[in-house]
Amino acid sequence: MVAPQQTTQRQRTEAQVIAFLAAMGALMAFGIDASLPAFDEIRPAFGMASNDTRVTLIITTYFIGMSFGQIFYGPLADRFGRAPILRFGLMLYMVGALFAMVATDFTFLLGSRLIWGFGAAAASVLRTTITRDLYHGDQMARIISITMAFFLLGPIVAPLIGEGLINFGSWRWPFGASAVLAIGMLFWSYRFGETLNPANQRPLKLGPTVEAIKKVATTRVTVVYTLAMTLSFGAFFVYLASAQPIFDVIYGRVDWFPLLFAASGVIEMGAFFVVPRFIVRYGTHRVALISLTITLAISLVLLFFTWPAQGTPNFWIWFVGVMLANIFIAMLIPVGMAQALEPMEELAGTASGIIGLVTMGGATVIAGFINAQLAHSVTPMIMSYVVLSGLSLVIITQAHRSKKPHSHWPGGPKTR
Template identity: 30%
Template sequence: MDRKKYIKLILILGSLTALGPFSIDMYLPGFSGIAKDLNTSVANVAMTLSSYFIGISAGQLLYGPLLDRFGRKKPLYIGLFVYILASLGCVFVTDIDAFIGLRFIQAVGSCAATVASVTMVRDLFPVKDIPKVFSLLMLVVGLSPMLAPTIGGYVTNSFSWHAVFLILMFLGIFVLIAARFGLPSNYEPDQSISLKPKPIVNNFLIVLKEPQFFTYAFTGAVAFSGLFIYVAASPILFMDIYKVDAKTYGWIFAFMSMSFIGASQLNSLLLRKFSSEQMIFGALITQLLITIIFLIAALFHLLDLYGTITMLFLFLGCLGITNPNTAGLTLAPFRANAGSASALMGAIQLGFGSLASFAVSYFVKDSLIPMVILMTISTTSSFVILNIGKRSIKKSY
């Protein structure tokens, strides 16, 4: 594959993957404005974030079999069309319950792009290149949490939060056009794949029983739930506890994203010397030490705004290394049912993310300690899962 085509594919696949993060992050600075306009509380507005996570988690399982049965393009187009319509609906919403429902539908649409992009990485690149490709995708995806809340803050201040969803609608249209004209169709639809519930469930069970899949899918998902904890807690942490305004919050969020991006690119370099297995183990050990130090400092009230930002910056850097490696090793054993495997991996990841965001909305009120406790639990659990699961993996590819 020539370099120009390689870069084009990375950019298009990255834009597909970035649609979800943009939809999550861009409206965060508008939470207080949304609550005021819809006559509700910020906590209720946070439920729209949770409903998005639930929608994107459930939608992953829907699109996996569809992508394997009908090819990568048709389900992708349908999902993006649903996303565009739901985004337009959010522009005109006047009721919090309708908003929560539309965010769920928007998520179901957007995850077609997420599942398709991950699946097509498996289609288009050799197994040995997958962790590197995921690291490059992290660079493209990583720009979204840098840009989204910053743009969202300025758009919300200059116009209103409604304009954010208008921008998301046009972003969906752009991604649809890019996918239509820029992505190859080298996967032959498999008509033998049944869309009846029982065969679909059986297919997912076959994937789930693969030791390499469940070890790295659950290790990655539980570790990555730390990012969802941070995203869900950040408006409360920075705007309510540390009293920063919407624009400043956007810039803090953007700065934090540099850690995730930088680490994912460092990962590409380190993969020349170390295996993905070694990178995951090293990143989780480091993440565990960081969360323990973070928790001790929080409990003894040793952290101001800048100290908190520093600890979160280090924590997110570890996730930037863990995520592309766990994703690559999770999908490595699969070829025929890569769609189902990537969908199940995404559903597991977003499922834990949904639980994490619900936990944040329940526990994080006026202190950062509950957030740090949740991060410590997720990191410790991930490390335990990795070390138990590794015993059952046999090298077979």
């Protein structure tokens, strides 16, 4: 598919690494968030009723593509290098976005979104893989956390950009803008260069891949954090796919959606700048326990208000409660990925792909089932937050039964 990449010595500042990784994440998120304000125009364009929830399949198919794409890109990135695989994914991302922009049939649109998500999977898996190439331990968690803070510019800016493009043109314009952004990211990748050490290149054979899967499946901390992230992401994905219909159908406040969705992203981004300090002080494992405990507590309070209100609590109680729960769920991302990838070493690409497939694929299935239950009530959403965060918390407690969590920086960036 592509020739092996020879790594050259390249000096990168921490700021350059964070900027590049954050841009990768923002591009991935733009494919989701910029399309959300388009739902109201997409429905009539494809002959749907104003309350038809099938429009959320636009998000679901994107996630499905991202889920299965990660297991494809991971082993290839370990064999051929990070840079060529990222570029292939970016080109596929661009093709999917352009196909979606010109779609005249809803099935074709969903197929285009599947391709688009498959391309975005390269950025998703290689974002953490590149971080693992350059950093390790709690410092890796710190870099992922800072990167995630900038990544959350997507939910802040993308819906507003999408709304502006739709008002100026049509629902197709945000899709075209995504293709343009992919081209920019493609050029940037040439400047950033390769991060895989040639000594760590792995053969693209079934045997080593199976061995990598076995290592992921038999490493306690990796399995525990992968399962916990899958369940927690399931709750977050419910919100991501159903937020616009809830604003519109259940609360009748669709005009508020872009602004409030962006506002929640601003607060979440601020929280990610705080997380590195807690990681330094308490270690990644303890931060994970704290974040899930608070998520469960907030979810129980939300359920207390939702149940007597027959599934439609006061709008502001629902919005603020879910926003706070999402902040602490999102905090699990940097610590969870750092803990899961720490033992993988030279298997970082393949391991990232496997973890991405399980977490994103599992979360998409969970969210798809729960979103199907949402009609005129947010009760299924709130119940999912309670159950999934509670299960995640129980699972996380098993991560270090025979190993103390790190409470210090194990080391700095690896030399290149």
